[in-house]
Amino acid sequence: MQKEDLAPHVKEISQVLNGSIDDDQITKELKTFLEVYRVSLETAKRSIIRKYGGNPALLSGGQRKRIGELTGNEQRVDLLVKVISVNKKEIEIDGTYKPILYGIFADESGTASFTAWDADRFDFNKGDALLVRNAYTKEWNGQLQINLGNKAIVERQDADSINFSEIELPKFTETKQVKIAELQEGMNNVTVTGRILSVEKRIVETSDGSKTVYSGVIADATGKTQFSAWHNFELKQNDVITVKGAYVRGWRGIPQLNFGERAEVSKFSGTFPSLIDLSQSVLRTIVDLEKIGGGIDVRVKGVVVDVRDGSGLIFRCPTCKRVIQRNLCRIHGTVEPLPDLRIKAVVDDGESVLTAIMNRKITESLLGMTLDEAMKKAKEMMTPDVVKEEIENKLIAQPIEISGNVTKDEYGLMMVVGSARIALPDIKTEATTLLSELEGFS
């Protein structure tokens, strides 16, 4: 590296050391580090500063950015921010407690939450203008997070060094109250009120080792969802709770509520539907389920417009239960086939479609025929296809009401049906109501 190229770095080192060392001396040492020891420029600068008793963190190594420009991958970044909020709390690390600061920083480009991992090193308050050096950023739960680690330095600035109207800032700190039926994969910082229908403690293996999770089902009048609490909030069945700061993850399209120790959980004291009421499945439209990606124990209405192949009398491998053709399982070779009944029905409500998978029990009740009877019929007619035809005759064009868990994949929505019934509404009553509404207009 040429001497001229080194000049700005020499100047920088000199600044950190308050000019106590001669520039020529610094240049010489820097060259030695780079040319003799062949270390990186960054390491060289830090070493020199340390050697003369300076603080290498004061090097403005971080790139100066605005909050709106952050990507979540910055290793060292400098920011000029205003403190919108700051709070202190203790976290547990390997059995010892350590105070940290968390809150919101803002500049004219936006806001982001921050965490300062050693509360004792920092001293700033709400409303302060700060120059934050050497912060790093991460994305956590889909949100950008500014981290102040052991290299971070905070310099207080004149309050008027940042000029922007606080009114324009998004109300970042406010969490959004949502109904359970509105939960969608990827949502963050939501507030949900619901009754715990069930809860159990489980140990799960994660990339950070095994963790205890309290999971179960929570419900409000709009629906149910599975939840996972990553902290012991002492949740009990039948509790009605409000969770602030929860986030939503998807499992095969089904949105699930998650909350960790950062969430606030409180008992809800107002009136709320009872455990028994909430245990019923809630009627939803297929369009609605498509939008949110699925749901547990939901009920839909529609008309059967098709019965897919693979419905009717089928044969399974007795060992692995796979559907087999000609007594041949692709894993277990020639086997004694196990007969079964199944329906894969396309249920259409005029606005959207889902595939409903019905097991033997439900198939038998809709078909009005037991498995043995279906076998007998297939033998008589010399083909199992006759059972599928029978299903089509019984179901095509029939209005049906089904409930179960709905998942979503590249083929669309699929419900594993828990219960099904042919359901005609009271046509005369509905027609009369509709007519009086319409004639009211004219």
Next chain:
Amino acid sequence: MISREVAWRAFAAEYNASTLEVKGEGERAPSYVITPLGAMINRLFVVGVLTDIENTGTEEEPFWKARITDPTGTFFISAGQYQPEAAIALARIRPPEFIAVVGKSRTYSPEEGTLYVSIRPEKVTVVDEKIRDYWILETCKSTLKRISAAEEARQMESPSVESLMKLGFSRVLSEGVVRSVAHYQTVDFEKYRAVVIDALKYLLPEYQTEIPEIPVESPEEIDEEENIDNEEKVLAIIDRLDKKGKGAPWDEIVEEAKKEGIEKNELEEITNSLLDKGLIYEPILGKMKRI
């Protein structure tokens, strides 16, 4: 996501009044009949009375044409060898009978600006009166929903899918309505509201004595027969000219078709229809081949 087309519920009065067909983008894209109220129909579900049925094909290769009436008009149905399941079902049914049909929208446009719609059935099944009544009720509800979406859209300065979805209408309906507003200059919403009111009265015994004749612009007798005949002719021509199995050259098809009295414009309509049905394809530009 490979999603199945939804089966729309629409009265014959609305379906038959359609004069717009649109094609989706990309290969194998489905086509849709856009009704005046904005239903975007590729598939539909209808229930009505099968009033007549005839085989316009042969004993060996039957081609069934049927009419199904609802309280507002008549649906035209046709099924041949490429709809074996529906053809078999139709062969067994004797009118009059309540039947339900799930099928694909079909169009025939003998000239620019004229569009005849019919249904190519996938499923045909005999049902009872209750299912027919249920279908009328459901179709009233979905027609009313379309009326309100279309009325909203016509009040907007520039109707968009997003703004309609914000009002709570589904994406497909919003898309259909936006397209319908761009195509149909005026829509007589009162007429459709009257259609719904009459259909509701049809369900209620207290109105049974005074069912008025519902004025419906029923399309003129569809020249579907000629249409089908010509399709068969063109298929035969393609077969004949496709000597090496690499497709029949377009120029030769045009020539041969002319000999059989099919002009080029009409030929284009017919090949488009055959392409739509998936009976032929273009292996390379300028050649047509049977599938």
